[in-house]
Amino acid sequence: MPNLPASYFNRPISARARLLAPAGIAAAALFRGLPVAAQTPEATGDASAMLTTAAQTMTDLQSFHFVLTTVNGTTQFYEGLELSQLEGDVVRPDRFRASAKVHIVIADVDIKLISVGGRVWITDPTSGGDRYIDVGDMGASGFDPVVLLNPDQWILPAVNAVNDPVVAGPDSTNGVNTTRIDGTIDLKSTLNMNGTGAPGWVISIPDSMPVSIWIDADNRIVRIRVTGPILQTEAKDLIRQIDFSNFDEPIDIQAPST
Numbered sequence: 001m002p003n004l005p006a007s008y009f010n011r012p013i014s015a016r017a018r019l020l021a022p023a024g025i026a027a028a029a030l031f032r033g034l035p036v037a038a039q040t041p042e043a044t045g046d047a048s049a050m051l052t053t054a055a056q057t058m059t060d061l062q063s064f065h066f067v068l069t070t071v072n073g074t075t076q077f078y079e080g081l082e083l084s085q086l087e088g089d090v091v092r093p094d095r096f097r098a099s100a101k102v103h104i105v106i107a108d109v110d111i112k113l114i115s116v117g118g119r120v121w122i123t124d125p126t127s128g129g130d131r132y133i134d135v136g137d138m139g140a141s142g143f144d145p146v147v148l149l150n151p152d153q154w155i156l157p158a159v160n161a162v163n164d165p166v167v168a169g170p171d172s173t174n175g176v177n178t179t180r181i182d183g184t185i186d187l188k189s190t191l192n193m194n195g196t197g198a199p200g201w202v203i204s205i206p207d208s209m210p211v212s213i214w215i216d217a218d219n220r221i222v223r224i225r226v227t228g229p230i231l232q233t234e235a236k237d238l239i240r241q242i243d244f245s246n247f248d249e250p251i252d253i254q255a256p257s258t
Contacts (some may be wrong), residue, residue, distance in 0.1 A: 047165035085100070165181050181196065204230070
């Protein structure tokens, strides 16, 4: 404790509080961005309960919209092929569509994808329009790359498996009041349980990855941010962010006519 002059202790309590208030505000600002490892067991329990409720709320949804961005680093499938943004919709149990912005060497290309019942169609980037190509059942060989694009199959199932969760505090996400929960996840185990069968030369996932989850007042997950690589070609400090919205709004996803 700092050495305070004797005159400090002779001040009224309210006067002391006014003197300490600026220091308290400064300390709160200083430590706001630091890890919250010193949370109490009660806070950890609250965080686990919130995650359990949020996971169930998301499971009960029939549809939602999502936007996936890389906050830090790039999603690079291999040299010269990068995914800059992915946006799409999920309709349960087995319908998914997405629009991807892909950088190929020196050009930016927009690609659309539709998956219905496990069957996948993608637009032909050389056609200059929405001409879809039927690529069949992508998971027939045991590795379905669409799993890595659909958050309903790779990140939402991991919410129930967050390790050492703590309530990091209230926050605001896209203008919505939320509670942020920090922890770590074993995303590799989650993907293995989903049966992706991804070969080692494609996947490179750490055993533990930092994760932050934002939950709104209706117990819905509106944002997830996870740090670490999924693909062999990605940097260790890559940060993916997935924003969720349009919960249970009508979404019509049909197989395209080819």
